[in-house]
Amino acid sequence: MNIVYVLDILGTFAFAISGALVASKKQFDIFGVIIIAFVTAVGGGMLRDILINAHPINWIGDLNYIWTILIGVLCTFLFKSKIEPLRKTFFLFDTIGIAVFTLLGLQKGLSFNLHPFVALIMGMVSAVFGGVIRDVLTSKVPLIFKKEIYASACLSGGLMYLILNYFSIDTTISFIISSVVIIGIRVLAVLFELELPKVKDDIFGK
Amino acid sequence: MNIVYVLDILGTFAFAISGALVASKKQFDIFGVIIIAFVTAVGGGMLRDILINAHPINWIGDLNYIWTILIGVLCTFLFKSKIEPLRKTFFLFDTIGIAVFTLLGLQKGLSFNLHPFVALIMGMVSAVFGGVIRDVLTSKVPLIFKKEIYASACLSGGLMYLILNYFSIDTTISFIISSVVIIGIRVLAVLFELELPKVKDDIFGK
Amino acid sequence: MNIVYVLDILGTFAFAISGALVASKKQFDIFGVIIIAFVTAVGGGMLRDILINAHPINWIGDLNYIWTILIGVLCTFLFKSKIEPLRKTFFLFDTIGIAVFTLLGLQKGLSFNLHPFVALIMGMVSAVFGGVIRDVLTSKVPLIFKKEIYASACLSGGLMYLILNYFSIDTTISFIISSVVIIGIRVLAVLFELELPKVKDDIFGK
Numbered sequence: 001m002n003i004v005y006v007l008d009i010l011g012t013f014a015f016a017i018s019g020a021l022v023a024s025k026k027q028f029d030i031f032g033v034i035i036i037a038f039v040t041a042v043g044g045g046m047l048r049d050i051l052i053n054a055h056p057i058n059w060i061g062d063l064n065y066i067w068t069i070l071i072g073v074l075c076t077f078l079f080k081s082k083i084e085p086l087r088k089t090f091f092l093f094d095t096i097g098i099a100v101f102t103l104l105g106l107q108k109g110l111s112f113n114l115h116p117f118v119a120l121i122m123g124m125v126s127a128v129f130g131g132v133i134r135d136v137l138t139s140k141v142p143l144i145f146k147k148e149i150y151a152s153a154c155l156s157g158g159l160m161y162l163i164l165n166y167f168s169i170d171t172t173i174s175f176i177i178s179s180v181v182i183i184g185i186r187v188l189a190v191l192f193e194l195e196l197p198k199v200k201d202d203i204f205g206k
Numbered sequence: 207m208n209i210v211y212v213l214d215i216l217g218t219f220a221f222a223i224s225g226a227l228v229a230s231k232k233q234f235d236i237f238g239v240i241i242i243a244f245v246t247a248v249g250g251g252m253l254r255d256i257l258i259n260a261h262p263i264n265w266i267g268d269l270n271y272i273w274t275i276l277i278g279v280l281c282t283f284l285f286k287s288k289i290e291p292l293r294k295t296f297f298l299f300d301t302i303g304i305a306v307f308t309l310l311g312l313q314k315g316l317s318f319n320l321h322p323f324v325a326l327i328m329g330m331v332s333a334v335f336g337g338v339i340r341d342v343l344t345s346k347v348p349l350i351f352k353k354e355i356y357a358s359a360c361l362s363g364g365l366m367y368l369i370l371n372y373f374s375i376d377t378t379i380s381f382i383i384s385s386v387v388i389i390g391i392r393v394l395a396v397l398f399e400l401e402l403p404k405v406k407d408d409i410f411g412k
Numbered sequence: 413m414n415i416v417y418v419l420d421i422l423g424t425f426a427f428a429i430s431g432a433l434v435a436s437k438k439q440f441d442i443f444g445v446i447i448i449a450f451v452t453a454v455g456g457g458m459l460r461d462i463l464i465n466a467h468p469i470n471w472i473g474d475l476n477y478i479w480t481i482l483i484g485v486l487c488t489f490l491f492k493s494k495i496e497p498l499r500k501t502f503f504l505f506d507t508i509g510i511a512v513f514t515l516l517g518l519q520k521g522l523s524f525n526l527h528p529f530v531a532l533i534m535g536m537v538s539a540v541f542g543g544v545i546r547d548v549l550t551s552k553v554p555l556i557f558k559k560e561i562y563a564s565a566c567l568s569g570g571l572m573y574l575i576l577n578y579f580s581i582d583t584t585i586s587f588i589i590s591s592v593v594i595i596g597i598r599v600l601a602v603l604f605e606l607e608l609p610k611v612k613d614d615i616f617g618k
Contacts, residue, residue, distance in 0.1 A: 023557070031564065032557025046463075051252075053261040055465040060530055118266055132343070137544070139553045141345045145229070145238025152237065259467040324472055338549070347551045351435070351444025358443065
């Protein structure tokens with residue numbers, strides 16, 4: 001599955017840049033920027049591996065993640081003014097990232113003999129919690145809780161994978177179809193500005 | 207100890223609802239609400255299990271926690287306007303929850319051959335840190351640090367359990383007596399609006 | 413290495429006091445103060461041990477950390493008005509603390525057969541993340557990301573240790589030299605008010 005590994009690295013790269021951008025806007029020094037890029041990129045997988053006791057955890061077992069993140073931070077510094085114009089490429093990488101993170105996390109969960117539903121949660125944790133940890137460390141209410149269709153996209157793609165898996169469809173084909181579901185939902189959501197319904201305070205009569 | 211399991215689930219249910227309520231007031235979307243309900247309900251036990259290396263951790267080893275939380279969130283949505291009137295029932299569940307969480311956490315610590323003092327900390331972590339994680343994720347200074355008698359109630363009940371345990375009192379009886387201590391302190395604290403003394407800034411001469 | 417253990421405990425003591433001071437300024441009650449002192453002092457080592465699967469984790473495997481922290485909190489309460497005048501002693505303990513935490517964390521990483529670069533990260537996590545967790549729990553953007561030379565000092569000392577280690581220099585001598593590097597950089601940084609360059613928002617063209 002070499003192509004999946006390449007996509008995983010690409011996603012890590014995109015997540016690292018997104019983290020570095022958030023941190024620079026907060027006036028962090030270079031260490032702060034690296035740490036935020038780091039947790040954004042590998043925080044989700046790290047949390048997953050701690051939860052399911054998969055040691056060595058992601059970035060300790062494979063140093064390529066660290067190098068990728070450092071290169072991502074370097075690129076952010078060097079090509080900062082060019083990132084805005086490259087926005088769409090960047091969005092594409094990011095979206096590929098969440099698709100690959102979700103499905104790899106889910107597969108890892110299944111390979112650890114977790115209940116499919118728990119494996120699905122692990123897929124979502126992998127894709128989503130890097131951003132949550134980033135937001136917590138920068139004192140923001142995690143974006144994902146408020147207006148991202150992220151989680152729904154991951155959930156739908158993950159469910160698709162579990163269904164295909166249940167019917168013993170070939171792993172590679174399942175992976176591709178499910179990725180398309182996640183990427184498709186995310187792209188459509190951005191195009192049509194979809195959002196999940198919010199729970200209004202007043203419906204609780206207060 | 208079937209009754210304890212039922213109380214554990216009841217407590218999980220109450221904690222999930224309390225988390226869902228906090229999240230809805232923050233305008234979170236449905237995923238945000240579920241995640242906050244989730245960490246509120248099982249975050250303490252999850253942290254405990256990670257700290258003492260008890261795998262599979264609570265909600266991975268027993269899916270009933272997840273179903274309970276999802277039902278709790280559903281109930282919050284369906285019966286939102288009825289929760290306010292049911293406040294006292296809700297408070298009772300919540301209080302039973304912290305008692306059971308504390309004592310089950312403590313027992314788990316002891317069964318892992320931890321020092322009684324560390325086991326006591328694990329009991330408190332189980333009861334208290336779900337709320338701490340909830341508050342961190344919603345960008346609030348954790349309530350527990352400021353004006354809750356929660357921790358003192360858990361500590362007192364946990365100490366009581368350890369003392370009874372030391373004198374080889376029957377586990378079930380110890381559990382009941384210690385629960386009564388925790389529930390009693392919490393109820394009395396709310397009735398008489400007790401608070402722990404605060405450490406004033408000025409006493410540090412600043 | 414008895415002297416190192418003593419320094420480790422001294423550092424834990426200093427970190428606990430620093431945590432207790434931060435928490436008191438936030439009007440926390442006594443439990444809040446203890447929890448913040450606790451995570452400040454052992455949070456970094458705890459995170460390291462969870463990441464590298466080193467169980468029992470630091471404060472569970474050695475109760476002296478807990479007693480040290482409790483004594484530290486007690487001292488903060490008793491001698492609060494005397495801490496300000498003792499500022500320099502306190503700063504010294506704190507600085508010794510980060511040096512010892514960094515190098516012990518790095519050594520632990522190496523003893524777990526981690527890649528030297530990952531071991532270096534573990535040293536920095538040990539020294540720095542207690543403060544990060546403290547800041548997250550008190551709803552502040554972690555100080556370390558913004559204006560501390562902390563991380564650079566730890567990094568430099570850790571690198572020094574790895575280099576000396578590579579050339580098979582005696583462990584004790586390496587430890588001493590690397591400590592001096594960390595303590596020296598930190599002291600010089602404070603004396604000359606050095607800071608790492610900040611990443612300005614505007615350089616990203618926004």
